[in-house]
Amino acid sequence: MFFRSTLALLLFFSGCAAYQMGNQTLFSSDVRTVGVSIVGNETWRRKYGERLTETLIREIENRTPYKVVPESRGDTVLKIDIISENKHVTFENDWADPRELALGMVVRAQWVDRRTQELRQSQDINLENMALDISVTTPLIAEAGQSNATSSQILMEKLARHIVGMMEVAW
Numbered sequence: 001m002f003f004r005s006t007l008a009l010l011l012f013f014s015g016c017a018a019y020q021m022g023n024q025t026l027f028s029s030d031v032r033t034v035g036v037s038i039v040g041n042e043t044w045r046r047k048y049g050e051r052l053t054e055t056l057i058r059e060i061e062n063r064t065p066y067k068v069v070p071e072s073r074g075d076t077v078l079k080i081d082i083i084s085e086n087k088h089v090t091f092e093n094d095w096a097d098p099r100e101l102a103l104g105m106v107v108r109a110q111w112v113d114r115r116t117q118e119l120r121q122s123q124d125i126n127l128e129n130m131a132l133d134i135s136v137t138t139p140l141i142a143e144a145g146q147s148n149a150t151s152s153q154i155l156m157e158k159l160a161r162h163i164v165g166m167m168e169v170a171w
Contacts, residue, residue, distance in 0.1 A: 026064075026168045026169065027064050027065055027066065027167060027168060027169060028167075028169050030075075031066060031075050031076050031113075032066065032067065032075055033066060033067050033068070033069045033073065033074045033075045033076070034060055034064075034066045034067070034068055034069070034074050034075070034076050034077070034078055034167075035068075035069055035070060035071035035072065035073060035074025035076065035077040035078070035114070036053060036056060036057055036060070036068050036071065036074075036077075036078045037071045037077065037078070037079055037080075038050065038053050039052045039053045039056070039080045039081065039082060039107075040080070040081035040082065041081075041082045042081060042082060042083055042084070043082055043084060043085040045085055045152075048082055048085070048105075048152070048156075049082060051152075051153070051156055052080065052082065052107075052156045052159065052160070053080075055153075055156045055157055055159075055160045056078070056080070056159075056160045056163060056164070058160070059157075059160035059161060059163075059164045060078075060164055060167075063164050064164060064167060066167075074114060075113070075114060075115060076111055076112060076113050076114060077111070077112050077114055078109070078110070078111050078163070079109070079110045079111075079112065080107055080108065080109045080110075080163065081107065081108045082105060082106075082107050083106045083107060083108055084105070084106045085103075085104070085105045085106075086103075086104045086105075087101050087102070087103050087104070087140070087148075088101065088102055088104075089101055090102045090139070099141070099142075099143065100139055100140070100141050101139070101140040101141075101142075102137050102138070102139055102140065103137065103138055103139075103140045103148070103151045103152060103155055104136065104137040104138075104155075105136055105137075105152075105155050105156075105159065106134065107134050107159060107163075108134075109134055109163050109166065111166070111167065134159065134162055134163070136155055136158045136159050136162065137155070138151055138154045138155045138158065139151070
């Protein structure tokens with residue numbers, strides 16, 4: 001009886017020995033630092049690159065165990081370019097006044113390992129040209145108090161969450 005209960009306790013605690021909690025299990029343990037370059041901006045809107053860079057750095061620092069450092073010192077480098085930005089009407093009233101618009105943005109993201117020069121990617125992302133184009137949209141409803149500035153900030157937060165989500169290792 002004693003032997004069986006001791007064996008059961010031993011098996012119970014040995015099964016939990018490798019279990020980890022927190023965001024450390026979602027991200028690769030061989031990467032400690034990420035160099036984030038200023039986001040390139042190919043659109044006519046000013047300051048979009050800087051705003052997305054700030055939002056992305058905040059998201060990396062909050063969600064991952066990685067430390068953001070200057071690009072020259074990082075284990076990996078995250079390079080992002082804003083390719084396009086668009087706005088179109090999704091709903092108008094009887095007099096053809098726009099009541100709801102959709103603001104969209106397309107970015108190209110690369111995450112390169114500086115030590116091996118390999119592109120780091122999630123299991124389910126197919127990157128044939130070594131970069132991933134990401135497209136995100138968000139509604140802009142002026143009557144609800146939204147403006148182009150508030151909608152673009154929501155858009156950048158969605159983009160940052162998506163890009164940091166790509167940094168997670170496959171299960």
